[in-house]
Amino acid sequence: MSNIFTSSVGKKFIMSLAGLFLIIFLVLHLSINITLILFKTPETFNKAATFMGNNPVIKIMEVVLFGGILLHMIYGAVLQIQNLLARPVRYKKSNYSQTSFFSKYMLHTAIIITIFLVIHLLDFWIKNKFLGEVHDITYADGKTYHDLGALVIERFQIGWVVIVYVVLLLGLGFHLHHSFQSAFQTLGLNHKTYTPVIKALGVIYSIVVAGGFISIPVVIYFLK
Template identity: 35%
Template sequence: MSELKQTFNSSLGKKLIMALTGLFLSLFLIVHLGGNLLLFSNDDGYSFNMYANFLTHFPPIEVIAYLLYLAIIVHAIYALVLTIKNRKARSVGYAVATKSPVSFSSKNMGLLGSILLVFIVIHMGDFWYKYKFTHDVGYKEYRTDITSGERTVTDFKPEKPDFEHSLSYADNTEITRVKDIHSRVANSFSILWYVVIYVIAMVALSFHLLHGFESAFRTFGWVHRKYLPIIKFVGVWLFAVIIPLGFAAMPIVYYLQSLK
């Protein structure tokens, strides 16, 4: 046990924990983006509201969610510890400053991570916390004709303050009542400063993943020349380009729609 503790207290051990939590968070980003793309469904928020309801009421998902929160905290703490340790060990700065994106990412991981941490706090406070623990989020009632598939939507005000969601049937109509997080998102994305913060965070995420994804594999020693090009390709195009662009597109599109 003491050897295991000593291993994880070493610089290599801290880097291994950073790599493990980082890859876990990277996988989460793929799933999170897939769910958030439901914001582009033209269905009065039905798909996104049902997705949010599923995430917060399906026990296995809730367990994974708390593991995610733990991973964020551990990743941030170990990043801070390693950053402080590296700065103390490097009393002399770089003689030559390169301008390549990879070099910028590797030398500014602490700054990029700090931007992302502040964004996560703002983002979760505005959506997750208010969705789960406050009454600031309204409700929608969706009535779907089972035969034709036609759906109507109206605002719904529950009689009980602890109401979460319900599903019932009347004749050939399915009646679904859920929290309306979609309207909350649309409202937040109609505020220019919020959109700017969101986009800046996605730029930081892009540079963070540009270095961090490949770095995690190097920490594990998985850098065989046969697979390194694949790792680089996935790290650049999926994690540093597609995922940040996908997330950034949401607030931009919603903001432009709010101007019409």
């Protein structure tokens, strides 16, 4: 297994595993965030967010998550540099092959996601975790929670913030559109019957996840 970290196929294996982990994370993240627009008050969201912030298992997973993101980014960067070096002289006229549109722009969408990640972490995660900009709120159960929901709703009252989020999240959607099925292919899972299903699931996944995340700032801006 020593080649798993150095060979082209091995590096992609690690990248796809990290990617699939992030794909699962996004579902969890969305399922909590969507409660902000599904319910009248951010109570459910705040309770879930507080649970996520205090649960020891989730705390460990948070470290794993950042590790996964870093691993995916570092391996992606290494592979991309090798890819650029593999064609030192470019074609004058190229890229006319009839292939899937989004697969050609994985690097571009990856850069968009990285920008988004920085903005997003500065916006909420840092403010909540380190800057103490989140107030406490006590609910009917007598317990006190971080009112992160209020911070989110406040942030998405600003038009340009909403636009930035929507545009950058579209980049995430485009990235996911290719990555879901690509990860399976890299892991060697290609089957006459199941691959078309995986591809369809990938498209549905990317639309639901990106659409779901996009709907949050938009709905908050217009309705809350």
